[in-house]
Amino acid sequence: MNAPNPTPHLLPTVNQRPTPPELVAALQQHFGERCSTALVVREQHGRDESSFDVPPPGAVVFAQSTADVVVVLQLATQFKVPVIAFGVGTSLEGHLLAVQGGISLDVSRMNQVLSIDAEDLTVTVQPGVTRKQLNEAVKSTGLFFPIDPGADATIGGMAATRASGTNAVRYGTMRENVLALEVVSASGEVIRTGTRAKKSAAGYDLTRLMVGSEGTLGVITEVTVKLYPLPEAVMAATCSFASLADAVNATIQIIQLGVPIARCELLDANTIRVVNAHSKLSLQESAMLLMEFHGSPSGVKEQVETVQAIAAEHGGASFEWAQTPEERTRLWTARHNAYFAGVQSRPGCKAITTDTCVPISRLADALLESVNEAQAAGIPYFLVGHVGDGNFHMGYLIDPNVPAERALAEQLNQQLVERALRVGGTCTGEHGVGLHKMDFLVSETGVSAVNMMRAIKQALDPHNILNPGKIFTL
Numbered sequence: 001m002n003a004p005n006p007t008p009h010l011l012p013t014v015n016q017r018p019t020p021p022e023l024v025a026a027l028q029q030h031f032g033e034r035c036s037t038a039l040v041v042r043e044q045h046g047r048d049e050s051s052f053d054v055p056p057p058g059a060v061v062f063a064q065s066t067a068d069v070v071v072v073l074q075l076a077t078q079f080k081v082p083v084i085a086f087g088v089g090t091s092l093e094g095h096l097l098a099v100q101g102g103i104s105l106d107v108s109r110m111n112q113v114l115s116i117d118a119e120d121l122t123v124t125v126q127p128g129v130t131r132k133q134l135n136e137a138v139k140s141t142g143l144f145f146p147i148d149p150g151a152d153a154t155i156g157g158m159a160a161t162r163a164s165g166t167n168a169v170r171y172g173t174m175r176e177n178v179l180a181l182e183v184v185s186a187s188g189e190v191i192r193t194g195t196r197a198k199k200s201a202a203g204y205d206l207t208r209l210m211v212g213s214e215g216t217l218g219v220i221t222e223v224t225v226k227l228y229p230l231p232e233a234v235m236a237a238t239c240s241f242a243s244l245a246d247a248v249n250a251t252i253q254i255i256q257l258g259v260p261i262a263r264c265e266l267l268d269a270n271t272i273r274v275v276n277a278h279s280k281l282s283l284q285e286s287a288m289l290l291m292e293f294h295g296s297p298s299g300v301k302e303q304v305e306t307v308q309a310i311a312a313e314h315g316g317a318s319f320e321w322a323q324t325p326e327e328r329t330r331l332w333t334a335r336h337n338a339y340f341a342g343v344q345s346r347p348g349c350k351a352i353t354t355d356t357c358v359p360i361s362r363l364a365d366a367l368l369e370s371v372n373e374a375q376a377a378g379i380p381y382f383l384v385g386h387v388g389d390g391n392f393h394m395g396y397l398i399d400p401n402v403p404a405e406r407a408l409a410e411q412l413n414q415q416l417v418e419r420a421l422r423v424g425g426t427c428t429g430e431h432g433v434g435l436h437k438m439d440f441l442v443s444e445t446g447v448s449a450v451n452m453m454r455a456i457k458q459a460l461d462p463h464n465i466l467n468p469g470k471i472f473t474l
Helices: 023-035 039-044 066-079 131-141 153-160 206-210 245-257 269-279 297-313 324-338 340-345 358-378 401-420 438-445 447-460
Strands: 059-062 083-086 103-106 113-116 122-125 176-186 190-194 218-225 234-239 263-267 287-295 317-322 350-354 381-386 393-400
Touching: 023 059, 023 340, 039 176, 059 393, 066 083, 066 103, 066 218, 066 297, 083 153, 103 269, 113 131, 122 131, 122 206, 122 245, 122 317, 153 297, 176 206, 176 324, 190 206, 190 447, 234 245, 234 263, 234 297, 245 263, 245 287, 245 358, 263 269, 263 324, 263 401, 269 340, 269 381, 287 297, 287 324, 297 317, 317 324, 324 340, 324 438, 340 381, 340 393, 393 401, 401 438, 438 447
Parallel strands: 059 103, 083 103
Antiparallel strands: 113 122, 122 218, 176 190, 176 218, 234 287, 234 317, 263 287, 263 381, 350 393, 381 393
């Protein structure tokens, strides 16, 4: 690998507050065995999929109801101790790490589907329900929940990070699909935001304020989301291209022509190789689009014909179709496992990931320059992109014991994000800010906007106990 230029890289500032024994005693008295100080439990709740290494929280509480969450937050406020909500731990940006110590509040046992309102195309769930569990619960109604970030994340965590994923190009993100929330504030007050109605002009939009707040403004205890009819016809396909540029330019034309494609994912040859090895596939090792089409049989046929013609104009070849549910599941499972395939391709490594999103017209420049920089640096990497909406991910694979590798990966990451911002994009399309992108948030939004966010945080959480040290510092 080439030596990096001196560029500051982002590591979390760890300033853990001690957890008062009196607080732990009060929690154990109330929750019994559902409050644990065992090291193995704390360590499990003190790490996520990010590359950061931070000491674990002081204790873990397993909540089973909104009332449990209220008790934890009331006690935490009394002792001024941080609380970090925890779902299944799939965060990539350090959201779950106890950089200031405190209590990990595990809501995974709050996993009940509370009501399915099929006629209104809505469902209300507790935060620990996972997306796969939700879709299994509503399957008999002929409806489904389309937001698919890859990991089997909890609905509460997906709302907290404003997740999206492979279907966002057609169905939108969590921002568009969360209708209402129940949230417990820092002081332990239960509030409800939004309704099951499709729209409202009643006051401030507190639902949108909480969606994407990353657990810094309240703990989500119920979520109402939109459902959609299962499409009558579904067809998935792969199409190979001679170059990344051809694949990206084909995608841009597909979107600009208004083709209602449901999924449009990009993998480069390097990523296809590790996916093939991990998932025991034999996909052609070249730039590839993975696509899926939803609609009526005639509508899907029209979409497919249009996309085939566009792909042919850009040298697309080797269309391969996956029409049965089993074939589609195998294909998309391999795509979703691209992150783990990349990490396993270099045993013992950590992934420095990013997820910029840019206007579709600038996608080719932003993506291709980033790939060229990674290849020139000689760093192992993988690339996947929800390119239908201009969102792509780079994962730089580093040896965590070699500081020069981390510095190089962070330098490449910084260059990638700065490029996205220059063309009108964002530092994070779906992962969230967490620990890793706090400086980039200032670059994107400006000091005044971040100060407004701080003011909201201080108003709602005056003692700074809700996931402190994330998004920005106070």
